[in-house]
Amino acid sequence: MNWLNTLRSKVRRDILLSKHTTFKIGGKADFFVEPINLEDLRKLLMIAKDKKLRIFIIGQGSNILVHDEGVRGIVVKFNSEYFRKIRLLYNCLKVGAGVKLNEVLQFCLKKGLSGLEFLIGIPATVGGALVMNAGGRWGCIGERVKEVKVMDYNGNIKKIKSQDLRFSYRYSNLRRFIILEVLLKLVKADKEEILKKINYFLRYRKLTQDLSYPSAGCIFKNPKGLSAGELIELCGLKGKTIGDARVSLRHANFIINQGNASAKDVLSLIDYIRDKVKKKFNLDLELEIEIW
Ligand SMILES: Cc1cc2nc3c(=O)[nH]c(=O)nc-3n(C[C@H](O)[C@H](O)[C@H](O)COP(=O)(O)OP(=O)(O)OC[C@H]3O[C@@H](n4cnc5c(N)ncnc54)[C@H](O)[C@@H]3O)c2cc1C
Numbered sequence: 212m213n214w215l216n217t218l219r220s221k222v223r224r225d226i227l228l229s230k231h232t233t234f235k236i237g238g239k240a241d242f243f244v245e246p247i248n249l250e251d252l253r254k255l256l257m258i259a260k261d262k263k264l265r266i267f268i269i270g271q272g273s274n275i276l277v278h279d280e281g282v283r284g285i286v287v288k289f290n291s292e293y294f295r296k297i298r299l300l301y302n303c304l305k306v307g308a309g310v311k312l313n314e315v316l317q318f319c320l321k322k323g324l325s326g327l328e329f330l331i332g333i334p335a336t337v338g339g340a341l342v343m344n345a346g347g348r349w350g351c352i353g354e355r356v357k358e359v360k361v362m363d364y365n366g367n368i369k370k371i372k373s374q375d376l377r378f379s380y381r382y383s384n385l386r387r388f389i390i391l392e393v394l395l396k397l398v399k400a401d402k403e404e405i406l407k408k409i410n411y412f413l414r415y416r417k418l419t420q421d422l423s424y425p426s427a428g429c430i431f432k433n434p435k436g437l438s439a440g441e442l443i444e445l446c447g448l449k450g451k452t453i454g455d456a457r458v459s460l461r462h463a464n465f466i467i468n469q470g471n472a473s474a475k476d477v478l479s480l481i482d483y484i485r486d487k488v489k490k491k492f493n494l495d496l497e498l499e500i501e502i503w
């Protein structure tokens with residue numbers, strides 16, 4: 212395909228997505244592109260439109276289950292230096308979509324900026340965290356957002372101010388855009404205090420989540436006022452295994468890949484859990500993860 216040569220970006224073919232997801236599951240993507248800058252990203256979108264190729268944006272792949280057959284189209288990852296910058300503007304941080312949350316927190320600690328500590332340990336990029344409004348019981352990233360710079364799929368860039376942004380439980384109205392950069396509002400604080408908070412949240416995460424095996428974090432959203440994990444546990448499903456996919460013994464809303472789980476194993480286990488929860492509680496569990 213000679214269009215590959217018209218881009219300055221890193222373009223690869225037939226890339227295994229199991230290497231780009233925290234589940235360590237997933238077949239090949241036809242194309243895997245790491246745009247070098249905005250101009251090249253725009254060019255890629257035009258090519259995709261012209262060749263009728265679907266675009267998939269991937270962050271850390273920590274909320275995605277990719278089918279064993281892989282995806283047909285172009286997977287885009289913001290891995291180049293251009294999308295991985297962090298800049299300090301008074302008490303605000305301008306952060307590229309490809310920066311990992313843990314890198315943002317390291318920067319905050321160095322500069323004495325507080326407000327994001329609860330995000331420590333979430334294996335996300337800033338782009339993926341914004342789309343999912345990542346967070347937990349102590350807050351979500353959306354609460355700290357002042358402005359987001361996005362590109363639409365026609366290549367137009369715009370800045371969306373906080374009053375036009377909508378964030379709620381694992382939801383944002385950013386999904387139809389490509390997120391390029393975010394402006395986060397933080398507060399000055401003592402570095403020792405920031406470190407204490409980070410360590411506290413890390414300890415809590417290690418106690419409550421199953422981090423010993425590859426996973427995609429929580430599989431289902433919590434139904435209003437309820438815990439999906441508790442419902443699954445009450446169905447006696449902790450430890451339930453299909454193929455190499457298993458309901459975690461530590462956190463029943465986690466499915467872990469014990470080594471060689473296929474997407475088919477995980478999807479069968481998801482169906483099994485949903486069926487049991489429906490029968491016992493007459494509730495339909497909604498997926499938190501995305502299936503590609
Ligand atoms: C061990 C573990 C623990 C976890 N704990 C938590 C937790 O405590 N709280 C929580 O909320 N989540 C948690 N998660 C889930 C996951 O980390 C979050 O949903 C995270 O926000 C996903 O970020 P990502 O960069 O991996 O995005 P991906 O999974 O790669 O993508 C998620 C979605 O975002 C889109 N996307 C990614 N980048 C962009 C971009 N630049 N522009 C447009 N769209 C984009 C993708 O297309 C996809 O639709 C956990 C996951 C794991 C594996």
